[in-house]
Amino acid sequence: xxxxxxxxxTGVSAKMIRYYESIGLIRAPLRTESNYRVYSSDEVxxxxxxxxxxxxxxSVEETATLLGLWQDKERAxxxxxxxxxxxxxxLETKIVELQSMVKTLKHLAHCxxxxxxxxxxxxxxxxxxxxxxxxx
Amino acid sequence: xxxxxxxxxTGVSAKMIRYYESIGLIRAPLRTESNYRVYSSDEVxxxxxxxxxxxxxxSVEETATLLGLWQDKERAxxxxxxxxxxxxxxLETKIVELQSMVKTLKHLAHCxxxxxxxxxxxxxxxxxxxxxxxxx
DNA sequence: CTTGACCTTCCCATGATGGGAACCTCTATA
DNA sequence: TATAGAGGTTCCCATCATGGGAAGGTCAAG
Numbered sequence: 001x002x003x004x005x006x007x008x009x010t011g012v013s014a015k016m017i018r019y020y021e022s023i024g025l026i027r028a029p030l031r032t033e034s035n036y037r038v039y040s041s042d043e044v045x046x047x048x049x050x051x052x053x054x055x056x057x058x059s060v061e062e063t064a065t066l067l068g069l070w071q072d073k074e075r076a077x078x079x080x081x082x083x084x085x086x087x088x089x090x091l092e093t094k095i096v097e098l099q100s101m102v103k104t105l106k107h108l109a110h111c112x113x114x115x116x117x118x119x120x121x122x123x124x125x126x127x128x129x130x131x132x133x134x135x136x
Numbered sequence: 137x138x139x140x141x142x143x144x145x146t147g148v149s150a151k152m153i154r155y156y157e158s159i160g161l162i163r164a165p166l167r168t169e170s171n172y173r174v175y176s177s178d179e180v181x182x183x184x185x186x187x188x189x190x191x192x193x194x195s196v197e198e199t200a201t202l203l204g205l206w207q208d209k210e211r212a213x214x215x216x217x218x219x220x221x222x223x224x225x226x227l228e229t230k231i232v233e234l235q236s237m238v239k240t241l242k243h244l245a246h247c248x249x250x251x252x253x254x255x256x257x258x259x260x261x262x263x264x265x266x267x268x269x270x271x272x
Numbered sequence: 273c274t275t276g277a278c279c280t281t282c283c284c285a286t287g288a289t290g291g292g293a294a295c296c297t298c299t300a301t302a
Numbered sequence: 303t304a305t306a307g308a309g310g311t312t313c314c315c316a317t318c319a320t321g322g323g324a325a326g327g328t329c330a331a332g
Contacts, residue, residue: 004278014279015321034328036279045263052262057237060319070259080258081250084241091238098231101193105224114217122216123206126188127181140309150310151290170297172310196288 006039010047020050025064058087142175146183156186161200193227194219243267 007014017037020026026046029037039047049070053063062083069075111121143150153173156162162182165173175183185206189199198219205211247257247267257267 048264049262052264056241066259066262070263073254075254076252077248077254077256078250078252080256081245081248084245084258088238088241088245091234095231095234095238098193098227102224102227102231105192105220109217109220109224112213112217114214116212116214118209118211118213120213120216122220123202126185126202127206128184128188
Protein backbone atom coordinates (compact mmCIF):
# COMPACT_ATOMS: atom_id res chain seq x y z
CA UNK A 1 0.00 0.00 0.00
CA UNK A 2 1.52 3.31 -1.05
CA UNK A 3 0.86 6.68 0.53
CA UNK A 4 -2.06 7.56 -1.74
CA UNK A 5 -3.87 4.34 -0.92
CA UNK A 6 -3.13 4.75 2.78
CA UNK A 7 -4.51 8.26 2.50
CA UNK A 8 -7.81 7.24 0.97
CA UNK A 9 -8.05 4.28 3.35
CA THR A 10 -7.78 6.55 6.38
CA GLY A 11 -8.91 10.00 5.35
CA VAL A 12 -5.55 11.46 6.30
CA SER A 13 -4.02 13.44 3.42
CA ALA A 14 -0.69 12.25 2.03
CA LYS A 15 0.70 15.62 3.03
CA MET A 16 -0.33 15.04 6.63
CA ILE A 17 0.92 11.46 6.70
CA ARG A 18 4.38 12.72 5.75
CA TYR A 19 4.08 15.49 8.29
CA TYR A 20 3.11 13.09 11.09
CA GLU A 21 6.11 11.01 10.17
CA SER A 22 8.41 14.06 10.17
CA ILE A 23 7.38 15.10 13.69
CA GLY A 24 7.68 11.55 14.98
CA LEU A 25 3.98 10.96 15.64
CA ILE A 26 4.11 7.84 13.49
CA ARG A 27 7.11 5.74 12.61
CA ALA A 28 8.76 5.90 9.19
CA PRO A 29 7.45 3.03 7.08
CA LEU A 30 9.52 0.79 4.87
CA ARG A 31 10.33 1.99 1.36
CA THR A 32 10.29 0.27 -2.01
CA GLU A 33 13.45 0.19 -4.10
CA SER A 34 12.21 3.33 -5.80
CA ASN A 35 11.85 5.08 -2.45
CA TYR A 36 8.06 4.93 -2.21
CA ARG A 37 6.63 4.62 1.31
CA VAL A 38 4.86 1.30 1.88
CA TYR A 39 2.21 0.99 4.59
CA SER A 40 1.22 -2.23 6.31
CA SER A 41 -2.27 -2.80 7.67
CA ASP A 42 -0.84 -2.15 11.13
CA GLU A 43 0.34 1.25 10.06
CA VAL A 44 -3.00 2.01 8.44
CA UNK A 45 -4.63 1.05 11.72
CA UNK A 46 -2.40 3.54 13.52
CA UNK A 47 -3.30 6.23 11.02
CA UNK A 48 -6.98 5.57 11.62
CA UNK A 49 -6.37 5.92 15.35
CA UNK A 50 -4.70 9.27 14.74
CA UNK A 51 -7.49 10.42 12.45
CA UNK A 52 -10.13 9.54 15.01
CA UNK A 53 -8.28 11.29 17.83
CA UNK A 54 -7.83 14.42 15.71
CA UNK A 55 -11.50 14.33 14.74
CA UNK A 56 -12.37 14.29 18.42
CA UNK A 57 -10.31 17.44 18.83
CA UNK A 58 -7.25 16.02 20.57
CA SER A 59 -4.11 17.97 19.69
CA VAL A 60 -1.31 16.18 17.90
CA GLU A 61 0.59 16.12 21.17
CA GLU A 62 -2.32 14.55 23.06
CA THR A 63 -2.72 12.12 20.19
CA ALA A 64 0.92 11.12 20.58
CA THR A 65 0.34 10.40 24.26
CA LEU A 66 -2.80 8.40 23.55
CA LEU A 67 -0.97 6.47 20.86
CA GLY A 68 1.74 5.62 23.37
CA LEU A 69 -0.83 4.44 25.87
CA TRP A 70 -2.61 2.44 23.22
CA GLN A 71 0.56 0.62 22.33
CA ASP A 72 1.40 -0.01 25.98
CA LYS A 73 -0.70 -3.05 26.83
CA GLU A 74 0.04 -2.59 30.53
CA ARG A 75 -1.15 0.99 30.90
CA ALA A 76 -3.82 1.95 33.37
CA UNK A 77 -7.06 3.27 31.91
CA UNK A 78 -6.99 6.05 34.53
CA UNK A 79 -4.34 7.87 32.58
CA UNK A 80 -6.34 7.77 29.38
CA UNK A 81 -9.48 8.85 31.15
CA UNK A 82 -7.65 11.81 32.68
CA UNK A 83 -6.54 13.04 29.28
CA UNK A 84 -10.03 12.63 27.87
CA UNK A 85 -11.60 14.38 30.84
CA UNK A 86 -9.18 17.27 30.62
CA UNK A 87 -9.94 17.58 26.96
CA UNK A 88 -13.68 17.59 27.62
CA UNK A 89 -13.12 20.46 30.04
CA UNK A 90 -11.14 22.44 27.49
CA LEU A 91 -13.82 21.90 24.86
CA GLU A 92 -16.56 22.94 27.26
CA THR A 93 -14.69 26.12 28.14
CA LYS A 94 -14.42 26.91 24.45
CA ILE A 95 -18.11 26.23 23.95
CA VAL A 96 -19.05 28.60 26.75
CA GLU A 97 -16.89 31.32 25.25
CA LEU A 98 -18.44 30.89 21.83
CA GLN A 99 -21.94 30.84 23.28
CA SER A 100 -21.24 34.08 25.05
CA MET A 101 -20.10 35.67 21.80
CA VAL A 102 -23.20 34.39 20.00
CA LYS A 103 -25.47 35.71 22.71
CA THR A 104 -23.99 39.19 22.51
CA LEU A 105 -24.03 39.22 18.73
CA LYS A 106 -27.62 38.02 18.56
CA HIS A 107 -28.68 40.78 20.87
CA LEU A 108 -26.89 43.34 18.75
CA ALA A 109 -28.25 41.94 15.50
CA HIS A 110 -31.73 41.93 16.97
CA CYS A 111 -31.40 45.63 17.79
CA UNK A 112 -30.10 46.45 14.32
CA UNK A 113 -32.60 47.47 11.64
CA UNK A 114 -30.59 45.82 8.88
CA UNK A 115 -32.00 48.34 6.45
CA UNK A 116 -30.70 51.06 4.16
CA UNK A 117 -30.29 53.60 6.93
CA UNK A 118 -26.90 54.24 8.50
CA UNK A 119 -28.00 53.83 12.12
CA UNK A 120 -26.44 50.62 13.42
CA UNK A 121 -26.37 49.40 17.02
CA UNK A 122 -23.78 46.75 16.13
CA UNK A 123 -21.19 49.34 15.13
CA UNK A 124 -22.22 51.52 18.04
CA UNK A 125 -21.44 48.66 20.40
CA UNK A 126 -18.09 47.95 18.78
CA UNK A 127 -17.30 51.64 19.09
CA UNK A 128 -18.04 51.41 22.81
CA UNK A 129 -21.36 53.21 22.89
CA UNK A 130 -23.81 51.42 25.17
CA UNK A 131 -26.83 50.04 23.39
CA UNK A 132 -30.22 51.45 24.25
CA UNK A 133 -32.57 48.50 24.56
CA UNK A 134 -35.72 50.66 24.88
CA UNK A 135 -37.28 47.75 26.74
CA UNK A 136 -38.36 45.88 23.61
CA UNK B 137 0.24 58.90 24.17
CA UNK B 138 2.94 56.37 23.32
CA UNK B 139 2.38 52.75 22.37
CA UNK B 140 2.61 51.42 25.94
CA UNK B 141 -0.05 53.82 27.16
CA UNK B 142 -2.25 53.07 24.17
CA UNK B 143 -1.80 49.40 24.92
CA UNK B 144 -2.94 49.61 28.52
CA UNK B 145 -5.74 51.99 27.54
CA THR B 146 -7.15 49.46 25.07
CA GLY B 147 -6.01 46.02 26.16
CA VAL B 148 -4.28 45.47 22.83
CA SER B 149 -0.62 44.49 23.30
CA ALA B 150 2.03 46.80 21.85
CA LYS B 151 3.13 43.88 19.72
CA MET B 152 -0.34 43.57 18.23
CA ILE B 153 -0.75 47.31 17.73
CA ARG B 154 2.40 47.28 15.59
CA TYR B 155 1.15 44.18 13.80
CA TYR B 156 -2.24 45.76 13.02
CA GLU B 157 -0.40 48.74 11.63
CA SER B 158 1.88 46.54 9.51
CA ILE B 159 -1.04 44.74 7.85
CA GLY B 160 -2.91 47.98 7.26
CA LEU B 161 -5.77 47.35 9.69
CA ILE B 162 -5.02 50.65 11.40
CA ARG B 163 -3.23 53.65 10.00
CA ALA B 164 0.35 54.48 10.92
CA PRO B 165 0.28 57.14 13.65
CA LEU B 166 2.50 60.21 13.81
CA ARG B 167 5.95 59.81 15.31
CA THR B 168 7.94 61.93 17.72
CA GLU B 169 11.35 63.25 16.69
CA SER B 170 12.82 60.19 18.32
CA ASN B 171 10.63 57.90 16.23
CA TYR B 172 8.17 56.92 18.95
CA ARG B 173 4.59 56.28 17.81
CA VAL B 174 2.10 58.82 19.19
CA TYR B 175 -1.58 57.91 19.47
CA SER B 176 -4.42 60.40 19.50
CA SER B 177 -7.70 59.70 21.32
CA ASP B 178 -9.23 58.99 17.91
CA GLU B 179 -6.70 56.29 17.28
CA VAL B 180 -7.24 54.85 20.74
CA UNK B 181 -10.95 54.77 19.97
CA UNK B 182 -10.22 52.80 16.81
CA UNK B 183 -8.05 50.36 18.76
CA UNK B 184 -10.89 49.81 21.22
CA UNK B 185 -13.21 49.09 18.29
CA UNK B 186 -10.75 46.51 17.00
CA UNK B 187 -10.35 44.96 20.44
CA UNK B 188 -14.08 44.62 20.87
CA UNK B 189 -14.56 43.08 17.44
CA UNK B 190 -11.76 40.58 18.05
CA UNK B 191 -13.23 39.73 21.45
CA UNK B 192 -16.51 38.96 19.71
CA UNK B 193 -14.63 36.53 17.50
CA UNK B 194 -14.55 38.52 14.27
CA SER B 195 -11.44 37.77 12.25
CA VAL B 196 -9.00 40.55 11.52
CA GLU B 197 -10.34 40.65 7.99
CA GLU B 198 -13.94 40.99 9.15
CA THR B 199 -12.79 43.60 11.62
CA ALA B 200 -11.23 45.57 8.77
CA THR B 201 -14.55 45.53 6.91
CA LEU B 202 -16.48 46.58 10.00
CA LEU B 203 -13.99 49.34 10.62
CA GLY B 204 -14.50 50.59 7.07
CA LEU B 205 -18.26 50.56 7.54
CA TRP B 206 -17.93 52.32 10.86
CA GLN B 207 -15.95 55.10 9.28
CA ASP B 208 -18.39 55.41 6.39
CA LYS B 209 -21.19 57.51 7.83
CA GLU B 210 -23.40 56.74 4.83
CA ARG B 211 -23.29 52.97 4.98
CA ALA B 212 -26.44 50.91 5.27
CA UNK B 213 -26.84 48.91 8.48
CA UNK B 214 -27.91 45.93 6.34
CA UNK B 215 -24.32 45.29 5.38
CA UNK B 216 -23.13 45.27 8.97
CA UNK B 217 -25.98 43.05 10.04
CA UNK B 218 -25.16 40.57 7.25
CA UNK B 219 -21.58 40.26 8.47
CA UNK B 220 -22.69 39.80 12.05
CA UNK B 221 -25.31 37.25 11.08
CA UNK B 222 -22.84 35.29 9.00
CA UNK B 223 -20.45 35.31 11.91
CA UNK B 224 -23.14 34.08 14.28
CA UNK B 225 -23.75 31.20 11.89
CA UNK B 226 -20.08 30.30 11.78
CA LEU B 227 -19.84 30.38 15.57
CA GLU B 228 -22.92 28.22 15.92
CA THR B 229 -21.51 25.67 13.50
CA LYS B 230 -18.35 25.55 15.56
CA ILE B 231 -20.35 25.14 18.75
CA VAL B 232 -22.28 22.21 17.28
CA GLU B 233 -19.04 20.53 16.25
CA LEU B 234 -17.53 20.95 19.69
CA GLN B 235 -20.70 19.72 21.36
CA SER B 236 -20.62 16.65 19.22
CA MET B 237 -17.04 15.95 20.26
CA VAL B 238 -17.91 16.48 23.90
CA LYS B 239 -20.89 14.16 23.65
CA THR B 240 -18.80 11.37 22.17
CA LEU B 241 -15.99 11.86 24.66
CA LYS B 242 -18.35 11.91 27.62
CA HIS B 243 -19.88 8.67 26.48
CA LEU B 244 -16.45 7.10 26.14
CA ALA B 245 -15.24 8.46 29.47
CA HIS B 246 -18.39 7.20 31.11
CA CYS B 247 -17.71 3.71 29.81
CA UNK B 248 -14.09 3.80 30.96
CA UNK B 249 -13.26 2.47 34.40
CA UNK B 250 -10.47 4.97 34.92
CA UNK B 251 -8.72 2.51 37.17
CA UNK B 252 -5.44 0.64 37.28
CA UNK B 253 -6.53 -1.99 34.81
CA UNK B 254 -5.55 -1.77 31.15
CA UNK B 255 -9.03 -2.22 29.71
CA UNK B 256 -10.03 1.11 28.18
CA UNK B 257 -13.05 1.79 25.96
CA UNK B 258 -11.65 5.19 25.01
CA UNK B 259 -8.61 3.68 23.35
CA UNK B 260 -10.75 0.92 21.90
CA UNK B 261 -12.90 3.52 20.22
CA UNK B 262 -9.93 5.45 18.87
CA UNK B 263 -8.59 2.17 17.53
CA UNK B 264 -11.86 1.67 15.69
CA UNK B 265 -13.33 -1.06 17.87
CA UNK B 266 -17.02 -0.44 18.47
CA UNK B 267 -17.87 0.17 22.10
CA UNK B 268 -20.05 -2.35 23.88
CA UNK B 269 -22.56 -0.38 25.90
CA UNK B 270 -23.98 -3.45 27.66
CA UNK B 271 -27.17 -1.45 28.14
CA UNK B 272 -25.94 0.31 31.30
C1' DC C 273 7.53 4.76 -26.02
C1' DT C 274 4.60 8.22 -24.47
C1' DT C 275 1.30 10.07 -21.37
C1' DG C 276 -0.63 10.99 -17.17
C1' DA C 277 -1.07 9.87 -12.53
C1' DC C 278 1.45 9.36 -8.60
C1' DC C 279 5.56 9.45 -5.81
C1' DT C 280 9.79 12.09 -3.70
C1' DT C 281 11.89 16.32 -1.25
C1' DC C 282 11.98 21.12 -0.31
C1' DC C 283 10.30 25.65 0.43
C1' DC C 284 6.54 28.89 1.34
C1' DA C 285 2.02 30.53 3.22
C1' DT C 286 -1.68 30.74 6.37
C1' DG C 287 -3.73 33.58 11.19
C1' DA C 288 -2.92 35.77 15.28
C1' DT C 289 0.09 35.99 18.59
C1' DG C 290 4.38 35.85 21.55
C1' DG C 291 9.60 35.73 22.39
C1' DG C 292 13.75 37.77 22.08
C1' DA C 293 18.03 40.20 20.27
C1' DA C 294 20.23 44.48 19.31
C1' DC C 295 19.92 49.02 19.68
C1' DC C 296 17.97 53.76 20.86
C1' DT C 297 15.52 57.13 24.16
C1' DC C 298 13.58 59.00 28.16
C1' DT C 299 13.33 59.93 33.14
C1' DA C 300 14.47 59.59 37.91
C1' DT C 301 17.84 59.23 41.22
C1' DA C 302 22.60 58.85 43.44
C1' DT D 303 25.90 64.88 35.49
C1' DA D 304 26.36 60.10 35.02
C1' DT D 305 23.98 56.04 35.17
C1' DA D 306 20.32 52.67 35.61
C1' DG D 307 16.25 50.83 34.16
C1' DA D 308 12.00 51.19 31.85
C1' DG D 309 10.27 51.40 27.53
C1' DG D 310 10.57 52.52 22.72
C1' DT D 311 12.38 50.79 17.64
C1' DT D 312 13.14 47.08 13.93
C1' DC D 313 13.84 42.44 12.60
C1' DC D 314 13.71 37.59 12.78
C1' DC D 315 11.87 33.29 14.57
C1' DA D 316 8.30 30.06 16.62
C1' DT D 317 3.81 28.43 17.23
C1' DC D 318 -0.17 24.76 15.27
C1' DA D 319 -1.95 22.01 11.62
C1' DT D 320 -2.56 22.30 7.13
C1' DG D 321 -2.29 23.21 2.06
C1' DG D 322 0.11 24.81 -2.36
C1' DG D 323 3.39 24.21 -5.61
C1' DA D 324 7.94 23.43 -8.00
C1' DA D 325 11.32 20.19 -9.70
C1' DG D 326 12.25 15.78 -10.59
C1' DG D 327 11.74 10.47 -10.32
C1' DT D 328 8.50 6.27 -11.13
C1' DC D 329 4.79 3.37 -12.56
C1' DA D 330 1.11 1.47 -15.47
C1' DA D 331 -1.86 1.64 -19.42
C1' DG D 332 -2.47 2.45 -24.18
